[in-house]
Amino acid sequence: MSKVRVVVVGCGSISKYRHIPEYAANKNVELVAFVDPVIERAEKYAELHGGKAFADFETMLAEVKPDAVSVCTPNALHAPMSIAAANAGAHVLVEKPMAVSDEEAEAMIEAAKKNGVHLMVGHNQRFMPPHVKAKQILQSGVLGKVLTFRTSFGHPGPDGWSVDGADSWFFRKEEAIMGAMGDLGVHKSDLIRWMLDDEVSEVAGFVGTLHKKGTEVDDNASCLLRMKSGAMGTLVASWTYYKGEDNSTILWCENGVMKIGTHPDDQVILELRNGTVEKHKVGAISTNDKQETSGVIDAFIESILTNTTPAVSGEDGRASLKVILCAFESQATGKFVSVN
Template identity: 75%
Template sequence: MSKIRVAVIGCGSISKHRHIPEYAANPHVELVAFCDLVKERADHYAELHGGKAFTDYEEMLRTVKPDAVSVNLPNVLHAPVSIDVANAGAHVLVEKPMATTYEEGLAMIEAAKKNGVFLMVGHNQRLMPPHVKAKEILETGKLGKVLTFRTSFGHPGPENWSIDGRGSWFFRKEEAIMGAMGDLGVHKSDLIRWLLEDEVTEVAAFVDTLHKDGTECDDNSTCLLRMKSGAIGTLVASWTYYKGQDNSTVLWCENGAMHIGTHPEDQVIVELRDGTVEKYRVGAMATNEKQTTSGVIDAFVQCIVTNTPPTISGEEGLRSLNVILAAFESQATKQNVLVK
């Protein structure tokens, strides 16, 4: 089989640390184009991996005609660029949040369907080994029904991650639209939906900018979630965990509790009501400081190779986004909000 010709639009940190090296390591992929408004960044990856460098993605789509494209751009550009890529006949892998509105998300899904291409969203939390193990344990039924939960994602902020530091688009409201909730919160809404195989039906939230000066983007949020099953829990996203970063989830169930990502070595701990304790060392979760393979790129490529629709589909990305949009609406209206 001929190799999948892949282009990357946006050559910032997520491309540098995850997309580009993971494509380069995949035997089914040929990297054919890199696009960034900062020409030197695109040039750098073209020299490193072959392919052509562009500053105009539309020109790139016309001249290179890639089979698949990663869209790694400021949030406000995810929908329009992904739609253009789909209309050019290429499969789309878009970073989260997939869009900034419900209508944009629907338009992306429609564009992919119309053009017969796949649309996948980069929700890598589902693929991290502790979460995969946790879901396996839940599926055995030994813990019974999940009753309550908390899920949290916090770090010191994108200035420590973004290639542009404190000058990053992450802090410019007109480009980011949403801050910590779009960066981290949407990961956790996706995770809890997937882990529990359940949908969020209602949200009450505090979303605010507590400490990052000079930005209107939210840097903290605490949300109450009600699930379709009746389970209730909290979702927290923060850019001000200056010490003690967190990417953990705890589930309290009928027959015990499960702690995921709360211990540095025992990534999954199950405590049953009969006193039994099970500890699993399955590999740590990726952090900004310690990168591990995300699994997203390999999953995307596998979908194309086998012509199998992605499980982390546009529809799934939109359901996870809707939870975050409901949180913003709750903050604005000071009321509980039903999720679309």
């Protein structure tokens, strides 16, 4: 089987730390081009990994005709670039949030279907060992039903993560559309849907800008979620956890509690009502300071090679995005919002 010819579009931090090194490490991949409006960034990776550098996405599509494209651009460009790539016959891996509206997400799914290509969304939380382990434990039935939960994702903000620091597109409303919710909140709406194997039915949200200067995008959100099963809980996204990252989830169930990512060494802790305590060391959750292999790239390439539905489908990405959009609507209207 010949290698999958991949192009990475947008050469910022997510490409630098995840997409590019993980493609380079996959023996079934040939990196054929890099695209970035700051051409020097694209050229740097082309020198490192081979392939061509482009400043313009459309020019690259016409010239290179790639098998697959990673869209790692500002949020506002996710949909137009993904649709253009699908129309050019390329499989698409798009960073989260997959789009900035439900209509865009739907159009992306349609474009992939029409062109017979795969569309995958980069929700890496599903692949992290503690989350995989937690889902296995839930499915075993030992905890019984999940009744309530809290899931939180916070760090000091893109000013510390983005290649452009405080000048990052993350803070520019017209490019980002949304802030901490699009960056972190959507990871947690995806995680809770996947882990509980359940859909969010209702959302209430406080979403606002509390502390990041000179930006109109949200830097904090606290949301209430009710699931279809009746379980309820909170989802928190923050760019102002200045003392360090928190990416933890706690599930209170009929037979006990499961704590995920609350302890540096015991990543999954199970405390049952009968007094049993189980601690699982299964590998860390990736952080901005300490990158772990995300699993996303390998899963994407696997879906192309085996012609199977990607592990995080366009429909998954759309459902997880919808939860976030409903939180914004709740903030705007002061009402609970039904997700579907």
